[in-house]
Amino acid sequence: MSELKTLAVLGCGARGRLYAEVAAAAPEKFRLVAACDPVAARAARVGAMSANPTFREFSDEADFFAAGRLADALVVATQDHQHHAHMRHALDLGYDILLEKSIAATLDDVLDIEARVARTRSRVMVCHVLRHAPFFTAMRDILASGEIGELVNFEASEGVEPWHMAHSFVRGHWSKPQETLPMLVIKSCHDMDLLSWLVGRPCEAVSAFGALAVFASKNAPAGSPARCTDGCPAGDTCFYNAEKYAGPEGRHRLGMVYDDPDASPEKVRAWLRRSPWGRCVYRCDNTAQDHIGVGLRFEGGVTGTFTLTAFDSGRHYAFYGTKGVLRGGPSYRTFSGADILVQPHGGGEPRRMRIDVPGGGHGGNAPLVHAFHAELCGRGDGRTRLDASVHSHVMAFAAERSRATGKTVEIRGNRF
Ligand SMILES: NC(=O)c1ccc[n+]([C@@H]2O[C@H](COP(=O)([O-])OP(=O)(O)OC[C@H]3O[C@@H](n4cnc5c(N)ncnc54)[C@H](O)[C@@H]3O)[C@@H](O)[C@H]2O)c1
Incomplete structure (x- = not known):
């Protein structure tokens, strides 16, 4: 089987182009052959990256799908509410797929995609890029090593960052969850995914509160x-x-x-x-929450809290174990010089780890695309395969149900 995989891109916006750039920089693994975006200039930008004289550009998804299967694999990087329809077409044509999160806009559609993939046996990976980022893989390795003993509970937070909040969730694409997806899904499905991976057990119950406090006309x-x-x-x-x-x-x-x-x-x-x-951030028609708190209980009694806030930057963690505490996040680096600190109980110097990512950012995008290549070649590690991601989407939808109803939601498998 050839290791060189042909790749098409559906949706050539910020994310689609980013993955195309990584693929174009690895010509021994990928050959970009087609792209589709209603904004023709965006498909053309992917074409320009491809260095492929027979590259095909489409501006209409109907023409793109009518052309049949054009590549070994397809990147689906359209907007979240389009994923379900685009996945159905792509699976029917037999594509293997790198699918942007969110898997779909509703839980029913997420589960429908899962069932279709089980039938077609396509290789599908979800772009939970953070599972491939060095900071998170280091924390996962420490937790799995037993260095802090048995995990008892945790605190986790995600600071969206005020300008990012304004750009994406007040002025931008995801400001009206009622028309797109709940904030807990669109933004925090990454966090639910990381927590389910880091804790390493299924989630059994969630309870959430959250509202919009600041980006409103009264302010x-x-x-x-x-x-x-x-x-x-x-x-x-x-x-x-x-x-x-x-x-x-x-x-x-x-x-x-x-x-x-x-x-x-x-x-x-x-x-x-x-x-x-x-637009003025206080005079938009936004409804996305700018602060949310979630309580979670996992199999075996591990409990934890997750906070989403517009008013901090970066993800922070404290994992409490029977032998020690693992702390990590950008504020720790500011105050201690280390991104991750492992403190054994009973005192002693903490073990300090600094994680430098060449070029900045979280560093997960390129490894994700390379992991997708490995998956296509039949030697993937399954880290962000669809089945691993469905459960964390279930957690996110369950948390939103709890936030909206004020009731604790029990999760059984992938149902609640
Ligand atoms: N993994 C991550 O960390 C991460 C980060 C940001 C966004 N996302 C997700 O990535 C996806 C895309 O987000 P983005 O920021 O790139 O948005 P974007 O708006 O920049 O890109 C979407 C593109 O899809 C195109 N499009 C619209 N309808 C189409 C159709 N019918 N056929 C083909 N193309 C079509 C648009 O013209 C646009 O170029 C979303 O699902 C979003 O939630 C993931």
């Missing part, structure tokens, strides 16, 4: 207009001033939603006058 500065570009009196001091997109500090996130990365500040300002990303 708008006096006299602020609907758009930051309309001369806001608080513009000079407002942390969330959308005009930052036109300057160097806003370019990173701008590039995720605006197709001309080198546009002049004037051109970006003109775009802000009509784009959702130009």
Whole structure:
């Protein structure tokens, strides 16, 4: 069996292009052969990466699927509410698939995809990139090694980061869970996935609270207009001033939603006058929660808490075991110089680990794509296979049910 796998990309936005770039940089493993996006320039950007003169670009998904199976494998990186339909078509054509999270927009559709994959026996991996990131694999190795003894309970938190919150969950794609997916699924399915992997046991019950506290009209500065570009009196001091997109500090996130990365500040300002990303964060139609707390109980009685907040940055953990405590996260690095500290009970120096990722970021994207290649070649380790990810999606949907109803939700297998 050839180790060179042909790859097509459906949805050439921020994530689709990122995976295509990793594949293009590994020509001994992947050959990019086709891409589809209704924004033709995005499919063309993947085509330009491919160095493939016979690369096929599509701007209509109907034409893309009508063309039959064009590659060994397909990256599905469209928006979450499209995944179910796109997975059905792709599975019917026999593709192996690298599927962006969330698996689907509803639990029924997640379970339907699981059943279809069981029937077609396609190789499907979910882009839970953090299971492939060095920081998380190090924590997983420590927990599995027994260094802190038996795990008893844990605290975990995810700081979305205020500007990211404003960009994605106030102004952006995922600001209205009622039209897309619950915050606990769209954002925290990564966290539920990490916790189920790190704890290493099925989750049995969840209980959650959460609301929107800050990004609401009651907090708008006096006299602020609907758009930051309309001369806001608080513009000079407002942390969330959308005009930052036109300057160097806003370019990173701008590039995720605006197709001309080198546009002049004037051109970006003109775009802000009509784009959702130009709106005052206190005057959007957002409903996504900016703070959520979840209690979890796992098989064998391990318990823990998970906090999502817009008002911190990065993921932090404390795992309490019978022999010691494992702590990790970016604040530990700020205060101690180490990303992970393992403190045995009874005192003594903690073991300190520093995890440096070349190029910054969490470092999980490229290893995920390489793991997908291994999976396609029949030697994957199964870390983010669909079946591993379904349970963590169930946890996330169950937590949202609890948040919405105020009741503890018991999980049995993949049902609640
Ligand atoms: N794994 C992660 O860490 C992570 C991070 C961010 C987003 N995501 C997920 O990745 C997915 C994509 O997010 P994104 O930020 O790249 O969004 P995006 O909007 O940048 O990309 C989606 C692309 O799909 C295209 N598209 C829309 N309809 C299409 C169709 N019918 N056929 C083909 N293409 C179509 C859009 O034009 C767009 O280019 C979402 O499911 C999101 O939740 C995952």
